[in-house]
Amino acid sequence: MRILLAKDTPALLRKGSTARVAAEVPAKFAPGDRVIVRNFHPHGHTRAPRYIRCKPGIIDRDHGVFAFPDAHAHGKGPCPQHVYSVRFAARDVWGDDASPRDAIYIDLWDDYLDPAG
Amino acid sequence: MNGVHDFGGMDGLGPIDYETNEPVFHAEWERRVFALTLAMGCTGAWNLDMSRHARERTPPAEYLAASYYEIWLSGLERLLDETGLLSRAELDARVAALRAAAD
Numbered sequence: 687m688r689i690l691l692a693k694d695t696p697a698l699l700r701k702g703s704t705a706r707v708a709a710e711v712p713a714k715f716a717p718g719d720r721v722i723v724r725n726f727h728p729h730g731h732t733r734a735p736r737y738i739r740c741k742p743g744i745i746d747r748d749h750g751v752f753a754f755p756d757a758h759a760h761g762k763g764p765c766p767q768h769v770y771s772v773r774f775a776a777r778d779v780w781g782d783d784a785s786p787r788d789a790i791y792i793d794l795w796d797d798y799l800d801p802a803g
Numbered sequence: 804m805n806g807v808h809d810f811g812g813m814d815g816l817g818p819i820d821y822e823t824n825e826p827v828f829h830a831e832w833e834r835r836v837f838a839l840t841l842a843m844g845c846t847g848a849w850n851l852d853m854s855r856h857a858r859e860r861t862p863p864a865e866y867l868a869a870s871y872y873e874i875w876l877s878g879l880e881r882l883l884d885e886t887g888l889l890s891r892a893e894l895d896a897r898v899a900a901l902r903a904a905a906d
Contacts, residue, residue, distance in 0.1 A: 687846045687847065687848065688845055688846055688847050689845075689846070690841070690842045690845035690846075698845070703851075705851065705852075727805055728804065729804055730804060730856065731804065731852060731853075731855065731856035731859070732804070735809055735811045735812075736805055736809050736811070736812075737811050737812040753852070755852040755855070758850055758852040758853075759850075759852035759853050759855065759856040760853075760856075761853075779812075780812075
């Protein structure tokens with residue numbers, strides 16, 4: 687077991703840490719692609735908020751490859767995959783009372799998304 | 804998991820209180836909880852996603868009534884118990900002893 691010593695703490699905090707994974711993983715989607723968030727309700731950890739499931743969005747940009755929290759939180763390895771900023775029109779999420787000009791951007795992993803048919 | 808932590812879009816929770824010049828910590832114990840969480844995370848006994856999941860498994864009523872660092876402490880205690888580093892019984896006994904000494 688590693689022990690964090692007081693003398694090593696400042697350097698560690700300056701360095702920080704990242705969930706980015708240096709792995710070559712093909713991206714399932716590209717900016718501009720239309721997607722739909724999967725309908726899923728796992729008993730374990732997920733970073734896909736409930737309110738966004740089953741909603742249609744558009745890939746805005748590709749952040750690169752990161753550990754997949756749904757697997758990583760349960761000791762199943764990093765399961766690295768692409769994370770995208772996905773744009774959702776506010777009306778597609780909250781209905782007609784929302785402003786037609788508003789949008790929500792959510793960072794979502796490949797396994798949360800299906801191509802919009 | 805569809806837990807209470809995932810309350811995006813829920814109504815009735817009241818306004819968010821913004822503090823001007825908000826301090827990093829509001830009390831000394833918060834500083835300690837942050838340091839303990841960081842130090843124990845460095846042991847490698849769990850990863851960041853496991854610690855997030857431990858926090859969101861705080862019982863719902865407790866979660867909604869807890870402050871930010873109370874939830875961090877709840878998550879840390881759960882991980883310590885589950886990894887066998889410090890059992891709930893050991894923790895409770897220590898808290899009881901400190902409380903008795905303080906009385």
